Amino acid sequence: MLRSHTCGELTLKNAGQTVTLCGWLARSRDLGGMTFIDLRDRYGITQLAFNMETNKQLCEQARKLGREFVLKASGKIAERSSKNLKMPTGEIEIVVEKLEILNESKTPPFTIEDETDGGDELRMKYRYLDLRRSPVKNNLLQRHKVGQAVREYFDSNGFADVETPFLIKSTPEGARDFVVPSRLSPGDFYALPQSPQTFKQLLMVSGFDRYYQIVRCFRDEDLRADRQPEFTQIDCEMSFVEQEDVLNMFEGMVKHVFKKVRGLDLPKFTRMTYADAMKYYGVDKPDIRFEMKIVDLTPSPSPQGEGSNSLVKGKGFKVYDDAELVAGICAKGCAEYTRKQLDELTEWVKRPQIGAGGLGYIKYNTDGTLKSSFDKFFDAVGLKKIADKFSANAGDLILILAGPEAKTRKALGALRLEMGERLGLRDKNKFECIWVVDFPLFEWNEEEKRWFAMHHPFTSWKKEDEELLNTNPGAVRANAYDVVINGVELSSGSIRIHDRSQQEKMFNLLGLTQEEANYKFGFILNAFEYGAPPHGGIAFGFDRFCSMVINNEDYIRDYIAFPKNNSGRDIMLDSPSQIDAKQKKDLGLK
């Protein structure tokens, strides 16, 4: 080794030792007779000291060194006169006796500091320099720890890490596949896997019993912010299990990782049905760090069967009378919102991403009076009844949206998160974990006018809903479940179909002819005829899981060493790019 120690380990205990360090020049200061250099490596920073009086030549050499030069310095460890107790090595410095420049550096295009002056594009282009900055570097080092903890858990629970192929067959069902032209079989293509779904199921058919893999997956989607065309998945499957076994096993994994990496003991996960999540939070991945549930003001079907139990209908306010759904949330302590703030909120909900027609409100003033945006149609008693329905108190602000059921719930879900954000209720130090269960089996695709599998086509349905498959597919519930933490969906899983005729029925409901099903999925249909065990599993988005565990944030790009931009380009490599004419010819492409 060119060094005897790293820049992160020397303390007063080592005083007097002669050591050799290697690293990068992070900062240098000339103080009259002395020059100090902060030498940085992966492990820390150690101060190098040069003295004009005792070693003029070396000190002058040190003064000429630029930022990010790679140095090798030898000398004795001495106690610093001016200590920095914020860093582990802050009590010592190396009185340098020998200095070697291992490599020079041009001036970096942005500062290598925790807070840098470099813009996004520039940092992407020089990603290898951005990775020198502590926040990004630490994310990746922590990501390694998350992976270690994941493997530790699975290894100790008898899961086998089995690698599945990357050059597979194109069977797009939902997102687009990336494809790879074959040279040996011109005109044919491999596809890159969107997930190892069918392979892990085949491993269950093979009797592997418990499988996991931390594996790259690929989806050729039109990229949105913070999506990557390639991403990493923690992929798992178990045999001879029921849903409850799967939930317990993977809840255990999440807890183990939080404990190992963050030292946190997570409480038992909340269980919530998809129906409840949509009803109370307007979204299938609720952030329950704060309450502020959605309250319906249009009646749900009740034994009484009367519309009269609605608090908003029949008052002559056409917007509410005509609306399929009128519902709202109660923002605690916001009764003092000004006209301007309310106008701004109204504009916010009318943005195309939210799409509400307008925003109704009731201010429950601190003096006990009630003031609404629809006072014309409601008396104080009517408003009070609504306020009571929200369990509102004096000082609260009720925000109401009206419109078609699904759209309005979704808008309310977004408004709820926005208000939670504004009120500081989305606590960075809090983790609220939920299992959302009983997802619908299908969702309707208006564009293609057919049912799509909400999870994927290998998900089984609830036995008790089986009769609905032919009459009302939209109402069939799946044995499917998601892990949601703080409003971020981290994983999806299901109990799978393991019977050929059921799988064929599923493909049929998704609009595949028998011929198509056999061409694309014949191998797994066949496999189901040779003793497929009951099985189920789950997959975690590893990039997002890391961003949540490490920093409780939902932004994956800073947790990937070499990410692509929002157009799927690698700016550093300048890829995708042209290839040689010969390469194209070999592949039969023009």
Place this chain on the structure above:
Amino acid sequence: MLRSHTCGELTLKNAGQTVTLCGWLARSRDLGGMTFIDLRDRYGITQLAFNMETNKQLCEQARKLGREFVLKASGKIAERSSKNLKMPTGEIEIVVEKLEILNESKTPPFTIEDETDGGDELRMKYRYLDLRRSPVKNNLLQRHKVGQAVREYFDSNGFADVETPFLIKSTPEGARDFVVPSRLSPGDFYALPQSPQTFKQLLMVSGFDRYYQIVRCFRDEDLRADRQPEFTQIDCEMSFVEQEDVLNMFEGMVKHVFKKVRGLDLPKFTRMTYADAMKYYGVDKPDIRFEMKIVDLTPSPSPQGEGSNSLVKGKGFKVYDDAELVAGICAKGCAEYTRKQLDELTEWVKRPQIGAGGLGYIKYNTDGTLKSSFDKFFDAVGLKKIADKFSANAGDLILILAGPEAKTRKALGALRLEMGERLGLRDKNKFECIWVVDFPLFEWNEEEKRWFAMHHPFTSWKKEDEELLNTNPGAVRANAYDVVINGVELSSGSIRIHDRSQQEKMFNLLGLTQEEANYKFGFILNAFEYGAPPHGGIAFGFDRFCSMVINNEDYIRDYIAFPKNNSGRDIMLDSPSQIDAKQKKDLGLK
């Protein structure tokens, strides 16, 4: 869980317990009043017992079950009357009280036994059934253990597992890239990595200091037997190191894995230069489990400078007089080889794969006489001198090839391995590990009439050979090294170039114009200007490493869950295959 225990864990200690097992019907026997079923899962086999007297109905049901049916059986654990002490569960059986068929199975197309009757193609097509057979299943479960041991070693030595991208830029230099057409940037392509080489070097530039990854790589080669278009690599890199540090670190890794997985303590690795490997073993990956070194009979340049010290030249035997190299090996105890055996060996060396013109021999008979294939030209003294050169004893057989240096050495290397095989010298229980060092930097490509990098273009050269770069590139030695175990090359590595001008010089020697170098490798040339540390590393072929560690064999296909055949096809998936016209159109392909 559908079961209370697995099929591999119950013993006499559990006698009397009521348990539930799930698994596959491996075998069933009807013995008059009793029926026995061997129930198999990943963990083992447990015998189920059914009694016609005590439970006629259940016993009759059991008699109807076919092979590979998936069963769930409950009952009491009883001591067997006829024990099988070869298996852990062989002293007990389950007296079944309740039986459920979880899934049926058609009759498998081949037997699910250690020795199966299925041919290669059939087993590839039904790979999920082949994976049920213990030898293949165990290979994959052991592979997981190898991976665990590798990670354990690197984790504890401060290496960070950092994931590198799969959708990169095409920069073929040697093997062909697989490419991936971009939909968002029509006409452009990503490439799949042949290795993460440049990325791990960038991580060193970033200061990650120690990196590893177990990662899939891709090479679009014309497939030979036992090559796969996708393969897994243990990829590693370290900063601030010299060659010796790298060798010690990764020798430690190999030892750790053998200890953990096989319980074996490997001795210190032998070091051998590439020159010696070629000279004595005719190959750059010698199997030194047995001696039988190649002995030169043409003189090597000597201070005396005379041809007269050759033992074979100038005797009037034209074949030897004209040959650039005459050399041989001594097969101990083979003097009794018959004419037929020698003829067969002669045919063997004349096969195109070996390509020798003929085979000379000297039998050193047990009675002390010498008999050669070229007796016409040599007297007994001449033959004895040759025999002495081989340190041959009575009873030995000397085999001699003659011809051009490189080709003849290679042929002798192959003959040596063949004789070692025939003589049973390649001991399955022995592991001989070597570091082959001082590889040449370049090798000449006759087809393209230019130098290729023998390792890869990022390998540094020995400082003392620098002057030869311009005058005699073929003689320049690289800071490159291979791990070889029992004649199998398991890994290659090198100390890298970390200086822009040296890297440019290298590209230039490989025939790249400055423009091409910048287009393909600009990102890494740039990176070298911002403080690149000295660094080096290595990559292990993980598939082959597993096959060596687990079974001391060199056949990777049985260590990969879903391999491709020798034409690069996945027979089970039937891939590569046609894709939709719409997919092609989206990608701008026709």
